[in-house]
Amino acid sequence: MNLIDQLNGILADLQGVWAESALMLGAIAVLVLGLARSGRAIKALFLIVLIFACYLNLTNGLRGDILSGSLFLSVHTSTFGILFLITASFLLLFKRGDKHSTEFYFFILSMLTGSLLMMKANSLLIIYLSIELVSFSSYILTNFSFKKKGFEASIKYLLFGAICSAIMLFGLGIIYGSTSTFLVSEWNSETFSALLPQVGFILLLVGIFFKISIAPAHLWVPATYQEAPADATAFMSIVPKLAALVLLKRIFEGQIFTSNHWIYSLVLGLGILTIVAGTLGAFRQSNARRMISFGAIAHSGFLLPLTLIQSTTASESLWYYSVVYAIMNMVTFYLLDVHERNGIVEIDDYKQTSRSVWIGAIFSLILVSLVGLPPLAGFTAKLFLFTTLWEGYSLLENSQMLWYLIVAVIATVGSLFFYLRIPRAIFLSQSTDNQSINLNLSTKILATLFCIVLLLLFFAPQLVMEAQQLLNNVHE
Amino acid sequence: MSEQMLTYYLYLAAFLFASGTYIVLTRRSAIFVLIGVELMLNGANVVLASFSQFDPAMNGQIFAIFAVVLTVCEVSIALAILLNIYRKSRVSNLDELNQIGNT
Numbered sequence: 001m002n003l004i005d006q007l008n009g010i011l012a013d014l015q016g017v018w019a020e021s022a023l024m025l026g027a028i029a030v031l032v033l034g035l036a037r038s039g040r041a042i043k044a045l046f047l048i049v050l051i052f053a054c055y056l057n058l059t060n061g062l063r064g065d066i067l068s069g070s071l072f073l074s075v076h077t078s079t080f081g082i083l084f085l086i087t088a089s090f091l092l093l094f095k096r097g098d099k100h101s102t103e104f105y106f107f108i109l110s111m112l113t114g115s116l117l118m119m120k121a122n123s124l125l126i127i128y129l130s131i132e133l134v135s136f137s138s139y140i141l142t143n144f145s146f147k148k149k150g151f152e153a154s155i156k157y158l159l160f161g162a163i164c165s166a167i168m169l170f171g172l173g174i175i176y177g178s179t180s181t182f183l184v185s186e187w188n189s190e191t192f193s194a195l196l197p198q199v200g201f202i203l204l205l206v207g208i209f210f211k212i213s214i215a216p217a218h219l220w221v222p223a224t225y226q227e228a229p230a231d232a233t234a235f236m237s238i239v240p241k242l243a244a245l246v247l248l249k250r251i252f253e254g255q256i257f258t259s260n261h262w263i264y265s266l267v268l269g270l271g272i273l274t275i276v277a278g279t280l281g282a283f284r285q286s287n288a289r290r291m292i293s294f295g296a297i298a299h300s301g302f303l304l305p306l307t308l309i310q311s312t313t314a315s316e317s318l319w320y321y322s323v324v325y326a327i328m329n330m331v332t333f334y335l336l337d338v339h340e341r342n343g344i345v346e347i348d349d350y351k352q353t354s355r356s357v358w359i360g361a362i363f364s365l366i367l368v369s370l371v372g373l374p375p376l377a378g379f380t381a382k383l384f385l386f387t388t389l390w391e392g393y394s395l396l397e398n399s400q401m402l403w404y405l406i407v408a409v410i411a412t413v414g415s416l417f418f419y420l421r422i423p424r425a426i427f428l429s430q431s432t433d434n435q436s437i438n439l440n441l442s443t444k445i446l447a448t449l450f451c452i453v454l455l456l457l458f459f460a461p462q463l464v465m466e467a468q469q470l471l472n473n474v475h476e
Numbered sequence: 477m478s479e480q481m482l483t484y485y486l487y488l489a490a491f492l493f494a495s496g497t498y499i500v501l502t503r504r505s506a507i508f509v510l511i512g513v514e515l516m517l518n519g520a521n522v523v524l525a526s527f528s529q530f531d532p533a534m535n536g537q538i539f540a541i542f543a544v545v546l547t548v549c550e551v552s553i554a555l556a557i558l559l560n561i562y563r564k565s566r567v568s569n570l571d572e573l574n575q576i577g578n579t
Contacts, residue, residue, distance in 0.1 A: 062572050067481060117554075124539075125535075125538075125539050125542060128539075128542070128543070128546075129542065129546070132546050132549075132550070136549060136550065136553060139553055139557070140553060143557060143560070148561070148565055148575065149576055151557055151561045151577050152561065152565065152573045152575055152576060153576055154557050155506060155557045155558060155570075155573065156570075156573070158554050158557065159506070159509055159513070159554070159570075160549070161509070162510070162513045162550055162554070163500055163513055163516070164511055165517075165550075166493075166496070166516035166517045167516070168518060169517060169520035169521075169524075169543055170516070170519060170520040170523060172495055172520070172524070173489075173520050173521075173523030173524040173527065173536070174523065175528075176523075176524060176527055176528075176536055176539070177523065177527035180527075180530060180531060182535055182539070214552070222576075223576045226576060227576065261515065265571060396485045
């Protein structure tokens with residue numbers, strides 16, 4: 001192949017990374033505009049960049065390996081990309097002062113770029129670079145409350161993340177040495193039959209599990225989610241986590257290990273541990289945001305097995321669960337933020353809010369959805385998850401799947417008791433000093449709209465699947 | 477470079493990684509933990525660079541250079557945060573950073 005052909009090949013493949021390029025340029029544009037303007041202008045530019053990236057992502061029809069195998073595009077990368085961009089646009093609903101808003105949106109855009117690349121990564125170098133891009137932006141965003149506690153959470157997060165990424169880099173070196181390739185798509189079961197590459201693979205998983213917050217790499221979550229600004233937390237708890245899950249799904253799709261391999265058992269065991277750690281941890285919390293963050297850890301444990309089972313059901317339920325999880329987490333952190341602005345931080349503080357019945361009812365419904373009870377979309381997501389686990393058990397004959405299913409059901413029932421502490425504090429407690437909290441109409445309308453969407457997705461779950469088909473085929 | 481040499485380089489890498497891990501686990505000062513992380517990362521870089529002798533494209537060495545640059549970024553973010561903490565509370569010992577609970 002001569003140079004001209006190579007160059008033409010690269011130019012044709014560039015279409016697959018146009019969305020990321022637009023986001024990077026947009027991030028720089030936000031910084032430049034921040035020199036002259038602040039507030040509304042920055043927000044407007046942020047929205048324009050997101051819409052443009054959305055358009056580029058939708059019109060991109062490339063699938064498969066691009067750029068000599070360093071990236072891999074699939075149905076998942078394009079549809080999850082749209083989900084992430086829409087999630088990012090909801091950040092504009094949060095109340096954010098003009099202070100440091102330029103830098104805030106710059107780091108959000110960098111994190112978004114990193115997440116989009118992380119999903120598409122096929123080369124180990126891209127995996128490492130994109131995970132670090134996401135991590136660095138998250139470390140900095142954790143500081144954005146500019147309080148001592150925020151700095152403390154941030155340095156803990158950074159040191160934890162640095163250790164995980166060092167372990168991952170060591171693993172990448174071992175994999176490179178024993179398979180002599182950086183491309184995930186060139187891995188096969190033969191090259192991974194020896195112990196050395198398997199150890200390297202486990203070390204690689206440490207880095208990915210750190211992003212998904214699978215136990216024991218979940219220890220940074222409560223402190224970070226508690227101290228970061230609410231909008232940054234909402235974003236961090238959704239986008240990098242789902243991106244890392246899509247990456248993990250792609251790695252396991254290569255069928256490098258059979259379903260009774262010890263690595264499978266280890267990953268499933270860690271998933272069970274995550275659910276248990278998240279659920280048990282949430283019981284002991286008095287701070288509302290910490291409790292929700294332990295719930296988010298448990299949700300990572302619920303999402304994990306969907307990446308291990310190779311079937312259409314698993315892909316569909318991963319997509320459905322991800323969409324519903326994104327909506328639920330976004331609106332939960334939005335409502336937590338609204339309450340925190342009125343000085344309601346601890347769960348017991350919610351006793352004072354019993355006058356604002358409407359917002360209390362909406363908040364309760366959202367939390368019921370996080371538990372996974374009908375008639376809300378959280379129930380359907382859990383139902384799909386349990387169906388997939390049962391299918392995985394009967395297809396793979398792996399008894400660990402059955403244990404996973406049992407633990408997941410018990411944890412769902414258990415989560416009822418901690419999520420519903422907030423509704424109990426709002427409605428069932430007799431508090432003398434009822435202060436009415438300051439909520440404007442737009443907050444109520446927004447929360448209600450989100451709630452209606454969750455109800456709608458319960459009654460018509462096929463909408464989510466049809467949306468995936470539609471988003472995937474728009475470019476034709 | 478022979479296979480024999482490769483083994484020595486891997487021993488060196490394992491030694492660097494292990495000593496880095498030891499420092500991370502035992503030291504209490506945030507700066508020392510960062511030094512430990514540096515040693516771990518350098519051990520990983522030695523693995524990448526020494527394996528790349530069998531690779532005509534030398535991808536491993538290029539990867540190691542990327543890793544070095546990213547480490548510099550990571551350390552600069554860490555030092556900026558530590559400076560902020562030190563300004564607020566005159567603390568650089570990780571054990572004294574206990575305002576937020578850990579579990």
